[in-house]
Amino acid sequence: MEPGGCEAGPAVKAVAAVLPAGGSGERLGGATPKQFCTVQGRPLVSYTVRAMERVSWISDIIVVVSPENIETMKSIIEKYGHKKVTVAEGGITRHRSIFNGLKLFSENEFSNHLLQKPEVVIIHDAVRPFVEEDILLKVVMAAKEHGAAGAIRPLVSTVIASAADGCLDHSLERAKYRASEMPQAFLFDIIYQAYQQCTDYDLDYGTECLHLALKYCKTNAKLVEGTADLWKVTYKRDLYAAESIIKDSLSQQICIITDVKEAVVQVGFLLHECLRSQIKVEAVSVSLSKGNSHLQNIFSGQCYNFVCINDKKYATEEIQQLVNMLEESNIPLLHPVVLISAHLNSLENTSFSIDLEELTRMKKFAREVKRKNILVYGLLVQCKEKRSPWRGQEQGNTAPRLANNRGIGT
Numbered sequence: 092m093e094p095g096g097c098e099a100g101p102a103v104k105a106v107a108a109v110l111p112a113g114g115s116g117e118r119l120g121g122a123t124p125k126q127f128c129t130v131q132g133r134p135l136v137s138y139t140v141r142a143m144e145r146v147s148w149i150s151d152i153i154v155v156v157s158p159e160n161i162e163t164m165k166s167i168i169e170k171y172g173h174k175k176v177t178v179a180e181g182g183i184t185r186h187r188s189i190f191n192g193l194k195l196f197s198e199n200e201f202s203n204h205l206l207q208k209p210e211v212v213i214i215h216d217a218v219r220p221f222v223e224e225d226i227l228l229k230v231v232m233a234a235k236e237h238g239a240a241g242a243i244r245p246l247v248s249t250v251i252a253s254a255a256d257g258c259l260d261h262s263l264e265r266a267k268y269r270a271s272e273m274p275q276a277f278l279f280d281i282i283y284q285a286y287q288q289c290t291d292y293d294l295d296y297g298t299e300c301l302h303l304a305l306k307y308c309k310t311n312a313k314l315v316e317g318t319a320d321l322w323k324v325t326y327k328r329d330l331y332a333a334e335s336i337i338k339d340s341l342s343q344q345i346c347i348i349t350d351v352k353e354a355v356v357q358v359g360f361l362l363h364e365c366l367r368s369q370i371k372v373e374a375v376s377v378s379l380s381k382g383n384s385h386l387q388n389i390f391s392g393q394c395y396n397f398v399c400i401n402d403k404k405y406a407t408e409e410i411q412q413l414v415n416m417l418e419e420s421n422i423p424l425l426h427p428v429v430l431i432s433a434h435l436n437s438l439e440n441t442s443f444s445i446d447l448e449e450l451t452r453m454k455k456f457a458r459e460v461k462r463k464n465i466l467v468y469g470l471l472v473q474c475k476e477k478r479s480p481w482r483g484q485e486q487g488n489t490a491p492r493l494a495n496n497r498g499i500g501t
């Protein structure tokens with residue numbers, strides 16, 4: 092799908108992203124460059140790549156890393172199953188790295204169009220992992236119209252200039268200025284020409300791509316208000332902040348595993364209400380997991396909470412299968428994995444006593460697996476509807492209410 096290919100805004104033929112990741116992370120300290128520091132067991136750069144590859148209309152992602160980290164980056168791509176990613180060799184400065192990334196799209200005696208040249212190219216620091224499709228679409232559409240665009244944020248501190256003697260010379264009126272953040276986007280030809288023309292001084296000391304577009308292509312970038320989480324991981328504290336945001340996000344991901352298809356929407360509603368009261372999850376994002384992709388969710392650190400929904404009599408089979416898969420996979424469980432078996436009962440097909448036996452069995456099973464950092468809960472959803480509770484809203488049915496849910500945990 093092309094961005095803006097829907098009703099809003101102009102469509103853009105092809106969009107690619109260049110993620111500069113070739114720095115040494117001096118300000119963060121430590122031997123490992125910050126883009127390769129792990130957060131919840133996963134390299135920071137992998138979160139940014141994932142944020143980009145989730146956007147369907149970004150066709151190619153170029154990650155630019157220093158020569159000594161090329162193999163590391165390739166193994167990260169393989170381990171986390173990243174798609175659409177090409178690794179480029181970085182330069183001694185950020186601008187030189189970005190320029191090297193752009194060269195992969197330009198025809199020359201070596202590459203002769205290795206990759207399709209995009210109409211618009213996004214440039215986004217690999218150490219800014221919290222980037223959403225919304226801001227990416229905004230800067231791409233603005234770049235299509237203006238030639239260049241970049242995310243901005245209000246200044247937190249006032250900007251001052253010091254005199255030669257180290258004393259205050261003057262300060263800027265903070266309200267008139269903004270911090271330049273990422274993502275930025277450019278018509279490819281504009282930013283590529285700017286890099287081709289810029290001086291070594293620009294390449295070695297510049298920090299602003301928007302400035303190059305203005306200076307060499309007379310292009311005034313459109314400035315787009317960005318969200319607070321576009322910040323760049325620069326210091327150690329930023330890594331700790333990233334870790335807590337990622338943990339928080341993981342705790343809110345719920346993967347529903349069910350073959351009771353038409354149930355998902357309604358059960359998602361039910362569980363959202365139920366879970367909010369039971370485990371205080373503010374925003375629940377529900378995704379449907381098919382086949383063995385549950386493991387991939389855990390392995391790629393995308394989800395650690397699973398709800399197995401079924402309306403069969405014996406609920407534990409599915410949970411036991413998932414636990415067995417986890418045990419056989421030897422995946423290091425960095426978080427507790429929460430498995431909720433939601434057992435749906437309409438009044439006709441079974442008496443409450445059978446379910447209690449089932450839940451007692453579940454409880455015993457739950458105690459056994461808790462030692463492996465796997466928390467198993469049983470949820471009994473007694474549906475009051477006489478008819479199949481799974482007919483959609485369009486037939487005038489409201490989602491079946493939780494008549495009597497028993498969250499029986501470990």
Ligand SMILES: Nc1ccn([C@@H]2O[C@H](COP(=O)(O)OP(=O)(O)OP(=O)(O)O)[C@@H](O)[C@H]2O)c(=O)n1
Binds near residue numbers: 323
């Ligand atoms: N030669 C360089 C320098 C920086 N970057 C990338 O540009 C982004 C933003 O730069 P910065 O935060 O300055 O990263 P570092 O240069 O690594 O940090 P420091 O200045 O603390 O060394 C980072 O993703 C970094 O990896 C790059 O691709 N090539």
Ligand SMILES: O=P(O)(O)OC[C@@H](O)[C@@H](O)[C@@H](O)CO
Binds near residue numbers: 273300
């Ligand atoms: O200056 P640094 O090398 O720390 O990081 C690059 C930042 O300057 C840059 O990402 C934004 O200011 C937007 O241009």
